[in-house]
């Protein structure tokens with residue numbers, strides 16, 4: 137029995153520090169130029185993985201030791217194959233794929249038009265499906281297991297104001313993650329979702345005026361009021377959970393979406 141690969145039982149006791157290591161593993165992180173994706177890429181690289189950091193934005197190219205930047209729009213038809221090719225040609229394989237790139241525009245439900253619906257679902261769901269399919273195919277063909285991590289949201293568990301398109305996309309990612317776990321388990325491939333609460337990123341900063349106008353109010357005040365821990369998350373607090381999910385510490389974790397929201401979804405207040 138292979139030891140230390142996703143989906144296979146770890147037959148011997150290993151120290152926690154070695155279970156967390158990703159040395160020699162090849163990873164892809166989408167939306168890695170900034171925010172949560174940049175933090176995830178940095179933590180995976182720190183754990184020893186070789187990371188392809190994908191972003192649509194040239195100026196937000198992910199940097200850092202162990203991270204190779206790749207400028208691609210994950211919604212492009214050929215994007216999954218292009219990213220995969222980069223990982224395989226550069227690092228010799230694929231072990232971890234993190235679908236993180238996503239957008240969260242607001243629109244009151246009665247103003248939500250078809251094109252805005254399609255724009256959000258195209259990136260937040262369709263690209264996740266197409267990337268997961270490409271990643272899983274490569275992992276299955278290599279017969280060495282693997283992990284697919286999908287960034288959902290607390291909006292994948294409950295609805296916030298003026299964001300039906302976002303909420304629908306992130307609920308769908310939770311369901312997709314369950315399906316990936318079921319269909320890919322026979323190949324030793326795990327699928328794990330992560331549902332962050334409001335997290336202090338550039339994307340959130342840029343969206344703060346729109347969110348405020350949509351009735352969320354000031355985001356810091358909102359987080360303080362609605363989150364038992366009384367604040368927003370920092371991107372690295374999400375990235376640490378991604379590092380856990382990618383590692384052999386999580387060898388029996390699949391199908392679930394891990395909520396990382398400071399207790400917000402658990403609270404009435």
Ligand SMILES: NC(=O)c1ccc[n+]([C@@H]2O[C@H](COP(=O)([O-])OP(=O)(O)OC[C@H]3O[C@@H](n4cnc5c(N)ncnc54)[C@H](O)[C@@H]3O)[C@@H](O)[C@H]2O)c1
Nearest residue numbers: 167169170171172191192209210237238289334335337339
């Ligand atoms: N920040 C939060 O409060 C929060 C909460 C819950 C879930 N999330 C989820 O976490 C993920 C990251 O959010 P963030 O706040 O770090 O966002 P962000 O906007 O700060 O960063 C997202 C990155 O993705 C890149 N990107 C956008 N579209 C892309 C595309 N088509 N192809 C490739 N790259 C693309 C952007 O250029 C950017 O660098 C998203 O899926 C988001 O829905 C964020």
